[in-house]
Amino acid sequence: MRRLPLVLALAALTLLASVSPAGAITGGEPDGDGHPNVGLHYFTQLDGTYRCSNTLIAPRLVLTAAHCAENTIGKAQVTFDNPAPAFGTAPSRFVTGTSYPSPLWTGKLQNTKLNDIGMIVLDRPASQVWPGIRPVPLASLGLLDRLGAKGGLKKTAFTLVGYGVYFEKPADGPQKQQAVRDRVRRVTTVGIQNITTDVLKFQENDANSTFGGGSCFGDSGGPAFLDGVQVGITSFGGAQFCTGMGGYQRTENAEARAFIEGFLSAYPN
Numbered sequence: 001m002r003r004l005p006l007v008l009a010l011a012a013l014t015l016l017a018s019v020s021p022a023g024a025i026t027g028g029e030p031d032g033d034g035h036p037n038v039g040l041h042y043f044t045q046l047d048g049t050y051r052c053s054n055t056l057i058a059p060r061l062v063l064t065a066a067h068c069a070e071n072t073i074g075k076a077q078v079t080f081d082n083p084a085p086a087f088g089t090a091p092s093r094f095v096t097g098t099s100y101p102s103p104l105w106t107g108k109l110q111n112t113k114l115n116d117i118g119m120i121v122l123d124r125p126a127s128q129v130w131p132g133i134r135p136v137p138l139a140s141l142g143l144l145d146r147l148g149a150k151g152g153l154k155k156t157a158f159t160l161v162g163y164g165v166y167f168e169k170p171a172d173g174p175q176k177q178q179a180v181r182d183r184v185r186r187v188t189t190v191g192i193q194n195i196t197t198d199v200l201k202f203q204e205n206d207a208n209s210t211f212g213g214g215s216c217f218g219d220s221g222g223p224a225f226l227d228g229v230q231v232g233i234t235s236f237g238g239a240q241f242c243t244g245m246g247g248y249q250r251t252e253n254a255e256a257r258a259f260i261e262g263f264l265s266a267y268p269n
Contacts, residue, residue, distance in 0.1 A: 029188070031187040033082075034161075035161045035187065036133055037055060037135060037136050038056075038161045038185060039056065039078055039079055040052070040084040041053075041054055041064065041068070041079070041120065043076045044072060044074055045073060046071070049087060051087070051163070052064055052068035052219075052220045052222075053164065053234065055222070055230060056080070056126050057135045058263075058269075059126065059127060060097075060124070061119060061121060061122070062076075062078055062119065063221075063223075063233065064099075064118050064120060064233065065118055065234065067105075067107070067116060067235075068220050069099035070105065070107075070118065075096040075098055075123075076096065076099050077094040078097055078122060083182065083183045083185075095129055098120065100121070100263075101117075102115045102118060102256075109247065111199050112196055112198050117256050117259055119263050136223065136229075138260065139251060139252040140252060142253070143226075154192075156192065158189065158191070158192065159188075159224070160222065160223070161223055161225070162223075163184070163186075163222070164220070198250055198255075199247050200250055201248070202224075202246045202248065219234045220234050231252055235248055235249045
């Protein structure tokens with residue numbers, strides 16, 4: 001995992017030399033077949049192989065975070081299996097694709113001008129491996145601004161989905177938090193903390209009596225949903241054990257929609 005000033009990008013390093021559990025959303029529950037169009041992909045950079053979450057938004061288009069699509073070596077390996085296969089196994093359960101980060105992405109995880117949005121163009125439609133899979137619906141331009149102006153975001157439950165890690169204490173021995181990596185897709189709900197023109201911030205705490213938990217390493221690129229439509233992409237967090245706050249790239253602001261629409265026009269099928 002990569003540390004950046006003040007915040008942590010939520011991409012998870014895949015440890016190729018050892019087998020260790022790998023997991024997901026904190027404080028949530030297994031998603032089962034609830035979101036079959038939310039997937040996982042592996043990608044390789046100079047410093048290692050990582051995994052992120054993503055969503056299918058068109059037959060050959062997979063939406064993710066820019067930091068899950070930049071400086072890649074070779075093609076991304078995308079799967080919608082749940083649990084996801086380990087890296088380097090079950091090649092028939094992956095579809096390869098070419099990754100494109102937003103040209104506006106600067107590598108800075110910040111509250112304004114984030115642009116942590118990327119796209120994977122699959123080499124073939126996902127439905128060839130997962131028959132019946134359907135793209136996620138995207139929020140209309142400016143949806144959150146309209147709802148916020150009407151007071152419609154207060155005490156509202158947003159849904160997070162992803163394949164990331166979570167932390168728990170072992171049953172015995174030293175009670176130090178350990179990362180669980182089981183590659184199971186999980187789901188939870190969160191409430192809004194703050195919103196800017198570019199970023200959704202959620203209050204993430206699995207002890208919250210109103211909502212469920214939050215996102216963690218490996219959930220990067222996965223979706224934030226509101227009433228079934230995607231409004232955000234998991235981008236960054238502010239704590240080592242994935243509690244407190246999470247930052248999400250808005251998908252319905254002008255810059256994000258322009259980036260998405262460019263690919264939808266070029267790859268409608």
